[in-house]
Amino acid sequence: MRVLVPVLRLPHGWEAARGLETEEVLARRARHGPNDVQGRPPRSTLRSLREAASDPMLWFLVGTSALYFALGERVDGAVMLLALAPLLGMDVFLHHRTQASTEGLRGRLAAHATVLREGREAVVPAADVVPGDLARVEAGQQFPADGLVIEGQGLQAEESSLTGESLPVRKRPLTRLPPGAEPAVDAVHWGLAGTRLLTGTAWVRVVFTGPETLYGSIIRSAGQETRARTPLQHAVARLVAVLMGVATALCAVLALVRLRQGFGWLDALLSAATLGVAALPEEFPVALTFFLGAGVYRLARRQALVRQAVSVENIGRVSCVCSDKTGTLTEGLLRVARLLPSPGTSNRALLETAVLASREEGKDPLDVALLEAGAAWQPALSASPREATFPFTEDRQRETAVVRREDGTLLAAVKGAPERVLDLCALSPEARREWALRVDALACEGHKVIACASRTLDAAHWHGGEPDRGFGFAGLVACEDPVRAGVEAAVRECRDAGLRAVMVTGDHPRTALAVARRLGLGGEHPVVLTGEALEARLADTGRVPPVDVVARALPAQKYALVKALRKQGEVVAATGDGVNDVPALQAADVGIAMGERGTRSAREASSIVLLNDDFGTLVRAIAEGRQLFSNLQRCFLYLLLIHIPLVGTAALMPLWGQPLVYLPIHIVWLELIIHPTAMLAFQSAARPGQLTALRARPAARFFSWREWALLTAVGVLLACGLVWAWTRCLSQGADVERARAVAMATLTLASATFAAVLTRLRTRTARWVCALSLGFSVLLIQVPALGALVGLHPPTARDWGRVLAAVGAALALLLVAGPRARGGLLRRRAGQPTLAPEAS
Structure with missing residues (x-):
């Protein structure tokens, strides 16, 4: 990465x-403003509630509740009002999530900075840092802004939370700028806000502050993202709207017809009210809320904390996973x-040689890994007293330690870049080529490779300098960032289920390719693109090329x-644990953060x-x-199969001049059967250990036209059978x-059998x-x-x-034609929801 200055x-x-x-x-x-990231302006709770109130489903629940209270059904009216709480709560949470995310992002910035002003050092609030300031950053501290490193030795920075680079990044001082008004400077010379210096002391000339930093650009991306309603919510809203229209029309027609038939106002109102209670589709939004809540509970038991209930539906439609x-x-x-x-x-x-050349007091992850390996091998490996230390620098690319052994002799141990260490050793050209090939082979497997060597010093003639020749080559040590346990099996399960998986990382393409091969990501020949190459392809064609791994990826490239x-129609889940993942997490249909290692902002x-x-x-x-989608489909199928004959007979029989088939008490009775059955009987959990394939199509709806x-x-046939039994x-x-x-027996038996x-x-x-x-x-x-x-x-x-006979x-018909309907209503297995072209 190169940045214009x-x-x-x-x-x-x-x-x-x-200093300044x-x-x-x-x-x-x-001129440049304070060094503070600028998120979206805070949104008041009142404004959030006003926007949430624009949801027609909320007003439907209010209207249904009012009708129930008017009819004296206080319990049902109260249930409708209670259903408002989770729906309003989800909308308000959605509005405030961006603001909370921005606050979490700000939490990773330095609170104070040490700068040189008026010829002396001063500790000032980080917000007071301006472009041109000269800041001193010690090991363990965060960079207060984006700036050029102009002084420091042995500098290493931890940038994984910002750039995705898993290993410490070496930093080198910049002595002179390339020519031009805005020359490009390599990332090795930059200290970035939100990252931490691991080793050394760096003097940084600040160039960008606040929203102009790389960190600030991430926050702007996070603040720009909005989230649309899910297809399931649209499908329920459309279904409710259609049923509401039909119910309203039937009630009006029924009341007028009963009046024309001479039954009087009381009979007309009672007929219309009974039909209205039977026909109002209040079960559908309530079922959606209830099923989402049950899904949240089941996922929590599986160690997945759901922060937004509609994500339980979205995650079931996922067709592509972009993983950090x-x-x-x-x-x-x-x-x-x-x-x-x-x-030999x-x-x-x-x-032992590698451990002796490592420092316990440092925070270099390589030293930590070597010391941990030494402690696991034998605790006494790091017990020798140290006489002198020659730390790693960019020029020397090695670290040397002189230690005194128990017999009083001195031993010089060195570790570092293989080519530098090999230069210190007396090896034949053939041996050097052989070791160079081994280094390349290990690097191709994604390892970080260091070489180690040692030599004995004459204590009487050693004057404290660093020895630079006469070493005996000890060998190579290969380190890696291990794959998490169980990930390989999980990736294989995704592949078998037809889920597209793309690994996005800031690591070198060779390292990323090695990890992909270990995971089986992309099969035997994973396709690897750099972030720049992907960005160029997107700019050229507008489409994502076949790719399994995106290496050297910047936050903006992951977001893109x-x-x-x-845009290509994929339902995307993005995983991550760092600040660099925030834009992608918010842009995805489902953003999934790691709880143990994830940052607060993620x-x-x-x-x-x-x-x-x-x-x-x-x-x-x-x-x-x-499984949730499958459960909800079956639940809605059950509700429609019962409501079609219920509403049909409640409307048509009085229109035919017959007595009322159902009294209000019968409707309440049926609802007391239908509600528990719909909410409880269809709550089956996903089968463990198997993720079945998703037969995906562009957008979700509940039923295809064949299923409708x-x-x-089936509903009409049951209604005809009920009318036949009634008239006979x-x-x-x-x-x-x-x-x-007879009518009640028909519906209750149908409810249980369906x-x-x-x-x-x-x-x-x-x-x-x-x-x-x-x-x-x-x-009864x-x-x-x-x-x-x-x-x-x-x-x-x-x-x-x-x-x-009527129910049979x-x-x-349901048993014979059900498996033949598109999607196989009665053949669906757990985890195999059918998605159809348009929401009904």
Whole structure:
């Protein structure tokens, strides 16, 4: 990465250790503003509520609640009002999430900075730093802004949370600028806001502050992203709107017809109110809210914390996963992976040499990895007293330590870049070529390779300088960032299920390719592109090329990748744990943050947080989301199969001049059966250990036209059977109360059998709900004392035969035609929801 430097921002003599004067500071602050990231202006809670109130589904629930209260059904009215709370809460949370994410981003910035002003050092608030300031950054401190490193030795910075680079990044002082008004300077000379210096002391000439820093550009990207309603929400809203229109029209027509038939105003109002209560589709939005809540609970049990309930639906539709590498697919820590000692040198001797050349007091991850490996091998490896240390520098590319052994002799141990260490050793040309080939082979496998050597010093003639010849080559030490346990199996499961997976990392392409091969990402020949190459392809064609790994990726490039994939119709899940992942997490359909290692800003920007940082948890979460969609489809199918005959007979029979088929108490009774069955019987969980393929199409809806035709046919057939049983009962001299009992028996038996077929009685809850609803209904219908309480007379055996015939005919059509309907309504397995072209 190369960054353009506006030369006019730098003071005269910028390369010298000279600070700014007070007048310069004030002028620059007035010109460039404070060193503070600028997010979107805070949104008031009142404004968020006003915008949430524009949702028509909320007003539908309010209207339904008012109607229930007007009819005296206070319990149902209260339930409708309670359903407002989660819907409003989700919208308000969505509005405030960007603001919370910005606050989390600000939390990683330095609070104070040490700058040189008026010829002396001063500690000032980081917000007071201006372009041109000369800042001193010690090991362990954060860079207060983006600036050029002009002085320092042995500098290493930790930039994984910003750039995705998993290993420490070497920094070199810049002595002179290339010519031009805005010369490009390589990233090795830059200290970046939001990153931390690991080793050395750096003097940084500030160039960019606040929103102009790389960190600030990330926050601007985060603030610009908005999230649309999900296809499932659109589908429910459209379905409710259609049913509401039909119900309203039927109620008005029924009231007018009953008046024309001479039944009077009371009968007309009672008919319309009964039909309205039966026809209002309040179960659909309530079911959506309930199922999303149940999905949140099940994902929490699987170590996935859902911060936005609609994400449970979105994750089930995911077709592409863009995953960060460092800390997500890998552990984000260096570990000693292989020891290649030279002939005649043992593994223990090689590791001892590496440990002796490492510093315990430093924060270099390489030293930490070597010391941990030495401690695991033998604790005594690092116990020798140190006489002198010659730290790593960019010029020397090695570190040397002189230690005193127990016998009083001195030993010089060196570790560093293989080519530098080999120069210190007396090796034949053939041996050097052989070791060089081994270094290349290890590097191609994604390892960080260092060489080690040692020699004995004559204590009487050593005067404290660093020895630079006469070393004996000890061998090579290969370190790696290990792949997380279980990730390889999770990637294989995604591949088998047809999920596209793309690894996005700031690492070198060779390192990223090695990790991809270890994971099996992209099969035997993963396709690797650099971030610049991907950006060029997107600018040229506007489409994402076939790619499995994007290396050397910048935050803007990861963000562009996610946006381009979504534009191509993919449902994208983006994972990550660092600040650099925030734009992609917010741009994705589902942003998934790592809970253990993730930064606060990443967690705030995400909609799901994996509490155990296990990539396999993501796979299980996708399976659970797909199961949710399947459950909801079956639930809605059940509701429609029952409501079509219920509403049809409640409207058509009075229009035909017949007595009311259902009284309000019967509607309440049916609702007490339908609600628990819909909410509880269809709550089956995803099967563990298997993520089945998603038969994806452009956008989600509940049913295809074939499925709509099937459920309409089944509902109409059941309604015809109910009318037939009703009229036969009345034609044989039965009273209306017995005919109503036949109608209630038909609907309650259909409710239990349809639910049993659709759920296959897989869960204990489904079995209990179906059995209890059918058993209590039979008792209420057949026991005269109980039936009298609800205005029913017990049916005869012949009546029950007609009920069984009516329900059996509808059930037979469902069983025969169901598997043949597109998507296979009765063949769907857990985790295999069908997605159809347009939402209905």
